[in-house]
Amino acid sequence: MDQLKEAYRQKRLILFVGSGVSASIGLPPWRQLIDEIAMQLDYDPEVFATYGNFLSLAEFYRIRKGNIGALRSWMDREWHQGIEIRNSEIHRLIVQGRFPSIYTTNYDRWLEYAHDAYQVGYVKIANASDLAKARDGVRQIIKFHGDFDDDASLVMDETSYYERLQFETPLDIKLRAETLSKAVLFIGYSLSDTNIRLLFHKLSKIWSKHESLGVRPISYVFSHKPNPVQEEILSQWGIRMIASEDDEPGAALEHFLRDLVEG
Missing domain, CATH: 3.40.50.1220 (TPP-binding domain)
Incomplete structure (x- = not known):
């Protein structure tokens, strides 16, 4: 020391x-982000979470959506409110x-x-x-x-x-x-x-x-x-x-x- x-x-x-x-x-854990990916892709969050780790699920999101723009916007909005x-x-x-x-x-x-x-x-x-x-x-x-x-x-x-x-x-x-x-x-x-x-x-x-x-x-x-x-x-x-x-x-x-x- x-x-x-x-x-x-x-x-x-x-x-x-x-x-x-x-x-x-108080920022949310990764599981909440996975749940949001699932909902944006019309998957059941509980089932979707079993399909891979965060990186692979985010990769799937990018492939389906063409980019991560909407997910990034959600993260930026949700993570930066209600905190002093x-x-x-x-x-x-x-x-x-x-x-x-x-x-x-x-x-x-x-x-x-x-x-x-x-x-x-x-x-x-x-x-x-x-x-x-x-x-x-x-x-x-x-x-x-x-x-x-x-x-x-x-x-x-x-x-x-x-x-x-x-x-x-x-x-x-x-x-x-x-x-x-x-x-x-x-x-x-x-x-x-x-x-x-x-x-x-x-x-x-x-x-x-x-x-x-x-x-x-x-x-x-x-x-x-x-x-x-x-x-x-x-x-x-x-x-x-x-x-x-x-x-x-x-x-x-x-x-x-x-x-x-x-x-």
């Missing part, structure tokens, strides 16, 4: 934000933290809205053309799986997901470059999430190639409960697990961030 805090104090800590952060403010972002201590701590870059695999806009609410400047980066907007001294919010303002950027169906696995987009190259000189802190992720585990593995391969030069950073993932099996697996990839004893994920994350940002 001391090394993590030192990287944070030196503004050499990148934050990577997952769906657990959005869940903490200033009530989220987690978002306040993120905004007021000393993070030069914040990456997120979340589609929603709540990180941006939180920055707006606290009047903290940022540049949103969701595709290659956005990279030109980056400015020294201004925080970057990198929408790693896309943004509602650009349907083409969204990693939502099987095709876009498999393309993402190549790890060769401009945003991937940016992340690879940043992680050679800065540590990364992952929050809001399930350790069983195959997507984030692949990212861990990819990053560890990059770091190992440069280890002889002495530039391999130490990175971290926060978990709301201990898991000795995952802790050892992550350790071989150069990632340290920070675990809480708090049974409630949202409370555990809030306490951890407060200790890091305000401690």
Whole structure:
């Protein structure tokens, strides 16, 4: 924890934000999105959910509809109402933290809205053309799986997901470059999430190639409960697990961030 805090104090800590952060403010689970896909395609939601995982069902939606525009519009509308972002201590701590870059695999806009609410400047980066907007001294919010303002950027169906696995987009190259000189802190992720585990593995391969030069950073993932099996697996990839004893994920994350940002 001391090394993590030192990287944070030196503004050499990148934050990577997952769906657990959005869940903490009441955004719906993936099952609700699957139900909406089913209803838009005139399927019984209970039956439709047995036909595949979210990626394959979203792929089927795209094939049937020709694009994901209507689904994206529904998500954008439903996910951004009835929430007062200033009530989220987690978002306040993120905004007021000393993070030069914040990456997120979340589609929603709540990180941006939180920055707006606290009047903290940022540049949103969701595709290659956005990279030109980056400015020294201004925080970057990198929408790693896309943004509602650009349907083409969204990693939502099987095709876009498999393309993402190549790890060769401009945003991937940016992340690879940043992680050679800065540590990364992952929050809001399930350790069983195959997507984030692949990212861990990819990053560890990059770091190992440069280890002889002495530039391999130490990175971290926060978990709301201990898991000795995952802790050892992550350790071989150069990632340290920070675990809480708090049974409630949202409370555990809030306490951890407060200790890091305000401690």
